[in-house]
């Protein structure tokens with residue numbers, strides 16, 4: 162007999178894991194998927210908020226309709242209205258043809274407002290109005306269109322404290338979080354780490370070359386705190402694949418993004434500091450470069466290459482690229498501008 166928990170642990174979810182904590186999340190997703198109420202998804206960076214949003218949509222009656230994900234932190238402020246609401250031809254200089262915005266594109270489906278805390282206040286007012294009235298007027302249009310979208314939102318920030326500080330509108334906050342869904346950090350469900358490792362390695366490599374993670378390496382992985390959660394685990398494994406010789410990933414192939422704090426694997430406390438992930442690849446390559454070099458030109462070249470690799474790896478998701486590089490989205494934008502890197506380079 163299939164129990165309810167078998168059903169929610171089935172392959173019908175993108176959010177993997179067999180821990181109690183993740184099963185509770187999947188159970189909640191099943192329940193809230195059938196309603197049309199807005200859901201605010203909370204969780205640390207890399208904990209699976211976007212996956213949860215996609216799972217909600219996939220389990221909802223809207224599954225066959227569009228799922229439109231909008232990274233609110235990645236849209237220039239002056240384009241926001243046009244991007245969200247669309248425009249008529251001639252609405253402004255450069256509006257050569259009519260275009261639909263995110264609301265129209267998500268009609269009958271789901272609109273996922275990712276990094277919602279990044280919305281400027283002026284845009285928050287306009288969004289609230291559209292969500293409440295269920296109507297959207299394209300820029301330059303006379304009439305409003307009735308729009309039916311389910312709103313999901315996500316942020317790794319504490320929205321309540323942003324409301325207190327005055328940078329997020331309270332009315333929009335209440336509107337978005339009719340239902341709140343919290344994702345547990347990976348360190349609160351360490352038992353899922355082996356299963357996630359398996360899924361990640363399968364995704365990266367064809368079956369025949371499936372590498373094995375040694376027991377010692379797995380001990381390290383399970384003991385690490387993963388401040389960057391599942392995304393950091395993906396990064397750690399990807400790096401390990403690049404550095405491992407042969408098909409076994411050993412403990413020395415693992416480079417973590419912050420120091421290990423747990424007793425069993427805390428090499429630092431035994432006087433053998435672990436090499437940080439940044440230290441090995443970058444410094445050896447740099448030191449091999451023969452002199453003379455122009456240091457600024459050389460560094461700009463390295464920076465450009467790393468940014469382009471991160472953009473490629475994240476399929477041009479700037480938030481993700483910034484996190485792969487350990488910098489903020491703002492810093493990434495600034496650096497891309499300085500080095501004149503465009504998303505499509």
Ligand SMILES: Nc1ncnc2c1ncn2[C@@H]1O[C@H](COP(=O)(O)OP(=O)(O)OP(=O)(O)O)[C@@H](O)[C@H]1O
Nearest residue numbers: 175176177205206207208209210211212317391392
């Ligand atoms: N439970 C999970 N099962 C499988 N993969 C997961 C899980 N949680 C996260 N991931 C993977 O980790 C990565 C980060 O997930 P996602 O983008 O959903 O996180 P996020 O919470 O939106 O992160 P951020 O706050 O940085 O935007 C993705 O590649 C995703 O596939």
Ligand SMILES: [Mg+2]
Nearest residue numbers: 210211275315
């Ligand atoms: Mg996200």
